[in-house]
Amino acid sequence: MTLIKNLQDHVGSRPDKFFKNTLFHSDTLLLGLNCLEPGQVQQPHDHSDQDKFYYVVEGEGHFWLGDNQMVVGKGNVVWAPAGVIHGVRNEGAARLTLLVGIAPAP
Numbered sequence: 277m278t279l280i281k282n283l284q285d286h287v288g289s290r291p292d293k294f295f296k297n298t299l300f301h302s303d304t305l306l307l308g309l310n311c312l313e314p315g316q317v318q319q320p321h322d323h324s325d326q327d328k329f330y331y332v333v334e335g336e337g338h339f340w341l342g343d344n345q346m347v348v349g350k351g352n353v354v355w356a357p358a359g360v361i362h363g364v365r366n367e368g369a370a371r372l373t374l375l376v377g378i379a380p381a382p
């Protein structure tokens with residue numbers, strides 16, 4: 277198993293929905309890359325028993341976090357505690373790339 281990966285080697289796009297690529301997956305953590313082209317959305321949802329984070333690698337995302345909506349740019353981390361509704365929309369002119377971590381479902 278490769279223990280080091282370059283994020284740029286795993287960036288991609290899909291015309292029909294946002295692109296997802298799993299970088300690492302174990303019994304205790306899933307780490308992946310989500311790429312949203314302009315106009316693409318990860319619809320608001322929740323994970324009842326899993327915390328999740330998004331690290332903005334590039335671009336700017338319009339995040340839902342509970343009842344709040346916020347614009348978050350490159351270099352910031354968004355934390356979505358278990359049970360909190362969260363999602364993200366790319367309203368920008370460039371790709372939004374997110375490093376995402378979540379504990380796999382028990």
